[in-house]
Amino acid sequence: MAKFYGIGVGPGDSELVTVKASRLLENLDILYTPEAKKGSKSFALGIAEPYLKEQLEIKQRHFPMVRSNSAKEAQWQAISAEIAADVRSGKNVGFITLGDPMVYSTYSYLLALLEKDIDCQTIPGITSFSSMASELGQPLTMDEESLAVLPATAPADKIEAALELHDSIVLMKVANHLDTVLPLLEKLGLLQQTFMVSHSSTDKQQTLLGLAGITPETKLPYFTTFLVKKKIF
Amino acid sequence: MAKFYGIGVGPGDSELVTVKASRLLENLDILYTPEAKKGSKSFALGIAEPYLKEQLEIKQRHFPMVRSNSAKEAQWQAISAEIAADVRSGKNVGFITLGDPMVYSTYSYLLALLEKDIDCQTIPGITSFSSMASELGQPLTMDEESLAVLPATAPADKIEAALELHDSIVLMKVANHLDTVLPLLEKLGLLQQTFMVSHSSTDKQQTLLGLAGITPETKLPYFTTFLVKKKIF
Structure with missing residues (x-):
């Protein structure tokens, strides 16, 4: 069954990804990543890269760092609706975070919006x-x-x-x-x-x-x- | 070059071992583990098991949980001398810890005794x-x-x-x-x-x-x- 995966990719070395995270990354259909600055790819994406399949669809979106006002809130709602639609269409969807998804990560906001609607799983990472x-x-x-x-x-x-x-x-x-x-x-x-x-x-x-x-x-x-x-x- | 590896195997699920830890575990020649209670194998060993090669030599030793008196101190000295000798003979030697080796692990005592004599590397684990x-x-x-x-x-x-x-x-x-x-x-x-x-x-x-x-x-x-x-x- 299709799921939404929040995956911790650890501190920087691609080998510090867990075996579980590497397996799930290999099986993703769609990966949401924060918009990189200055056209370069995000640091987390570089860490995950060795495990991603060639046909993976990468959706770069602007993820506001906090959810503190209504404009930002609307943006989180929009992204989570898009993720939920992708999962409901049968795709395995991932979101990667540096370090651990439960330690200072914007992933928490996505999880709060999605966990009641779709199947979500969080994979811890090395802090x-x-x-x-x-x-x-x-x-x-x-x-x-x-x-x-x-x-x-x-x-x-x-x-x-x-x-x-x-x-x-x-x-x-x-x-x-x-x-x-x-x-x-x-x-x-x-x-x-x-x-x-x-x-x-x-x-x-x-x-x-x-x-x-x-x-x-x-x-x-x-x-x-x-x-x-x-x-x- | 042969080394001593302190390897965190994470909280319990063998898939929550890092890719790096799995690779190093596969290449160990000797693994030191705490003496299991009641003849059963240790929990950490069970987690690492899928990655261990068949020819691996497992040396069970009694590792005192603290180093607070001279009898215990002597035991730590003896085990670390044995590990150092194994590494000097060209063997890759490992010690596994539940969770992370730097969080409430007796590994810290071994590291303190060994790091000045032989090449040591610590691999973090999921807490x-x-x-x-x-x-x-x-x-x-x-x-x-x-x-x-x-x-x-x-x-x-x-x-x-x-x-x-x-x-x-x-x-x-x-x-x-x-x-x-x-x-x-x-x-x-x-x-x-x-x-x-x-x-x-x-x-x-x-x-x-x-x-x-x-x-x-x-x-x-x-x-x-x-x-x-x-x-x-």
Whole structure:
């Protein structure tokens, strides 16, 4: 029976796709992807490419990043109606997300609109923070330790509370929010405990421990994440 | 060149192993696994089994769960010396972990002992909480939300602080600690917001929302996790 699949393609390396995701990707009839910038294909599409069949129909659409006003809401409704029609016509339809579909992905909006009408299945993916931890050889958690994951767009007092409470703290989307994050790390004496990773698991991967030379003005790649570890392994 | 591989095999479904992990598993010469209880094979080994070659040598060893005293420490030293010797003799050696090797895994201890002596590589795996979220269709995080992951063995005041601070809270290892966790969830009015999942992604998977009928005396499977969501999707 035809279905809608939300598929996590992991952090960047095509081999970090799950066996299940690779099999489902090979059997898709239609793949919806976010409109790429400047005519280049999306990063997620590049990761999935080795698994896609030649006859796959790719439908690029503009997916608004949030669903916060009625114009954007209408666009989500339109795309989900189109997906539902494709599934009802017997096509296996996919939507791919970087990392895991349940971690900071617009896929959640699609799922909310579609799950009552058509058969939906979500396939988890390796998160960027799991990938980082493996590359760095730094456990995210051991024994009784705890982990927090926050975007740098969260309120500063919430980020500060998480930095105080937990043993490992992952800060996502830091590139455009260094002016919030760096002062907090400095205030709490955690700059030397912070790993920076860009483009985890790809050949562009860069890592740095200690944030030496990073200032609020530093231009970092969009796919940059901080991992703060109270106890470096 | 021969290496030591720490490989995450994901939450339970053999198809939730990554393509990279499946390829490396197929090429292992020796696999170290924890001694199974009651003569049955370990859960992680069952997940990896479809990818293992027939000639694979399996070395079952007793891996202490913590490294907290000198007797246990000696055992870790002995196992790591044996692994290092195998790698130096040209064998590709693996150690498999449920879920992700960097999330609550004894693999971290092996890595700490081995990484200075031999070539080590860690392959991330799908965590049980990513798998749960996909199965439930419940995002772990959206927009500016935050996620915390804690074991039920953490201090109660820390669990309480995390439940107050974050939008989604994953509580691992709850089966033997319901007497700590249930009163906290009740106190904060979060019982109705809690999903319980056992054996995520396997044919034994069970899910429950609201914890009705769960008391501190309830016997739950060891692989049971709670996902507390302030805003149910």
